Amino acid sequence: MDAFKKPLFKKEDSSALSPVQGPQPKILLVASEIYPFAKTGGLADVVGALPLALIKLGCEVALIMPKYKSVSPEKYRLKYEINGLSVPMGMGDMSADVLSTRLGDTQIKVYFVQCDRYFDRDGLYGTPEGDYHDNAERFAFFCRSSLELLRALDWYPDVIHLNDWQTGLIPAYLKTLYADQKAYQKIKTLFTIHNMAYQGLFPKYVLPMTGLRWEEFKQEKLEFYDQVNYLKAGLVYSDAINTVSPTYAAEIKTDEFGQGLQGVLNIRSEDLHGILNGIDYEEWNPSTDKEIPAQYTVKNHDRKIESKVKLLNEMGLEFKAKTPVIGLVSRLSDQKGFDLISEIIEPFLAMDVQLVVLGTGDARYHEMFQALQQRFPKKLAVNLKYDNRLAKLIYAGSDMFLMPSRFEPCGLGQMIAMKYGSIPLVRKTGGLSDTVENLSLEGKKGTGFVFENYQSEDLLFIIRRAVEAFGQPKIWKELVQRAMTKDFSWTASARQYLELYGYIRRK
Ligand code: ADP
Numbered sequence: 001m002d003a004f005k006k007p008l009f010k011k012e013d014s015s016a017l018s019p020v021q022g023p024q025p026k027i028l029l030v031a032s033e034i035y036p037f038a039k040t041g042g043l044a045d046v047v048g049a050l051p052l053a054l055i056k057l058g059c060e061v062a063l064i065m066p067k068y069k070s071v072s073p074e075k076y077r078l079k080y081e082i083n084g085l086s087v088p089m090g091m092g093d094m095s096a097d098v099l100s101t102r103l104g105d106t107q108i109k110v111y112f113v114q115c116d117r118y119f120d121r122d123g124l125y126g127t128p129e130g131d132y133h134d135n136a137e138r139f140a141f142f143c144r145s146s147l148e149l150l151r152a153l154d155w156y157p158d159v160i161h162l163n164d165w166q167t168g169l170i171p172a173y174l175k176t177l178y179a180d181q182k183a184y185q186k187i188k189t190l191f192t193i194h195n196m197a198y199q200g201l202f203p204k205y206v207l208p209m210t211g212l213r214w215e216e217f218k219q220e221k222l223e224f225y226d227q228v229n230y231l232k233a234g235l236v237y238s239d240a241i242n243t244v245s246p247t248y249a250a251e252i253k254t255d256e257f258g259q260g261l262q263g264v265l266n267i268r269s270e271d272l273h274g275i276l277n278g279i280d281y282e283e284w285n286p287s288t289d290k291e292i293p294a295q296y297t298v299k300n301h302d303r304k305i306e307s308k309v310k311l312l313n314e315m316g317l318e319f320k321a322k323t324p325v326i327g328l329v330s331r332l333s334d335q336k337g338f339d340l341i342s343e344i345i346e347p348f349l350a351m352d353v354q355l356v357v358l359g360t361g362d363a364r365y366h367e368m369f370q371a372l373q374q375r376f377p378k379k380l381a382v383n384l385k386y387d388n389r390l391a392k393l394i395y396a397g398s399d400m401f402l403m404p405s406r407f408e409p410c411g412l413g414q415m416i417a418m419k420y421g422s423i424p425l426v427r428k429t430g431g432l433s434d435t436v437e438n439l440s441l442e443g444k445k446g447t448g449f450v451f452e453n454y455q456s457e458d459l460l461f462i463i464r465r466a467v468e469a470f471g472q473p474k475i476w477k478e479l480v481q482r483a484m485t486k487d488f489s490w491t492a493s494a495r496q497y498l499e500l501y502g503y504i505r506r507k
Pocket residue numbers: 040041042043045329330331358359360385386387388391410411412413414416
């Protein structure tokens with residue numbers, strides 16, 4: 001699908017980022033997680049990396065996220081910026097403190113909304129047993145605080161770039177409660193969908209708490225089957241929408257992928273764009289990665305073997321050079337295709353392979369992988385935790401990377417895996433379809449193994465094909481080299497965002 005229907009940008013070369021001519025917009029990114037401060041998935045990586053590319057293009061950028069318990073004030077040298085920011089909510093005025101720091105070694109300001117009642121908890125959104133019961137309140141408060149913070153700073157961006165349902169009320173507030181406030185009137189909004197499956201769906205009795213009026217509780221606004229839907233608010237009230245790959249942008253307009261919101265997305269089709277996420281190669285790079293025992297580039301990728309030895313050693317599995325190690329690093333959720341893996345686990349692990357799993361998420365998948373670990377102790381190592389160091393060792397130490405997602409808005413795992421020379425085994429959906437090319441029959445083209453139908457036999461088929469190809473050193477070596485040289489840096493994507501910001505401002 002064409003990412004932009006309007007003539008927004010020319011195809012960019014992927015040369016290094018350099019400032020674009022003319023004054024660039026002031027951008028505020030608001031998100032519920034930003035790497036390195038807090039992360040549960042790709043959202044954090046994206047919001048942590050895009051600003052770095054935008055400032056290289058000459059933009060002024062600031063960020064806002066909640067101050068969770070896990071965000072260490074010492075480690076990130078947080079400073080108090082505002083004490084007692086008054087936040088008007090439907091149930092009366094509340095108060096937030098605002099802390100700040102800089103993103104990495106840049107000048108980009110990151111603001112943290114602190115309110116212990118909502119954010120001083122172990123999780124970001126809930127526990128393995130389920131979501132926090134007051135998420136509607138937590139994120140309405142976060143949205144409202146973000147807008148009030150601008151007034152307190154007397155800094156108004158040209159575009160507020162929102163991300164996922166946690167920020168969905170911001171465009172709704174701007175178009176209603178703030179509509180007659182001059183300082184806010186010029187602000188435009190872009191809403192990025194990182195995943196349609198998480199919508200922030202709440203009983204309608206939460207509406208008065210948000211401060212919004214009942215006239216917003218309509219089918220063409222934020223009502224969804226008699227409930228309040230924060231994601232829908234983001235889609236309806238924002239000036240433009242995008243999602244994180246061109247294929248997913250097309251898919252979500254269909255009944256299969258739209259998660260009930262395909263109608264809204266079809267209505268807003270003209271304003272719906274697809275921009276592929278990039279990867280921050282300063283963070284994800286086997287040539288500089290300190291977490292792996294031997295750094296390597298495409299020229300000496302045989303040094304991956306040192307990571308493989310270390311990984312298997314740590315996992316308590318025997319090292320055998322000719323046996324492919326398959327890595328899996330993922331949130332454990334229905335989206336990621338674990339039902340397919342469980343259906344084929346017997347014939348899969350009967351092959352000469354070893355599987356290393358790292359993930360956390362739904363309790364049922366924790367149980368599933370624990371049970372499989374008991375059954376296949378010599379073939380499978382399961383790590384049910386969140387561990388960035390181990391993730392990197394798996395990307396570097398595995399030969400293949402398994403990602404048979406049911407749907408995948410963009411997916412970073414497969415792109416990171418390619419950079420580390422671990423060949424992705426993926427389903428042809430969303431961003432996986434835009435980034436991984438199936439190995440051609442004669443073995444001369446392609447960067448991975450791709451199956452189309454969400455069926456376990458089809459997954460098993462490509463695993464067999466991959467294992468066979470692994471046994472052919474020349475084909476495998478060239479495959480690894482092609483995968484490692486693919487460029488998924490932010491260069492092109494950041495320019496597309498800049499084009500989109502410009503287009504929204506002119507609208
Ligand atoms: P999603 O955003 O749906 O979770 P992505 O593939 O876009 O999936 O991004 C996942 C990111 O989270 C990747 O950077 C991956 O390495 C990381 N990740 C997922 N699970 C874990 C884990 N258990 N430990 C460390 N990193 C993880």
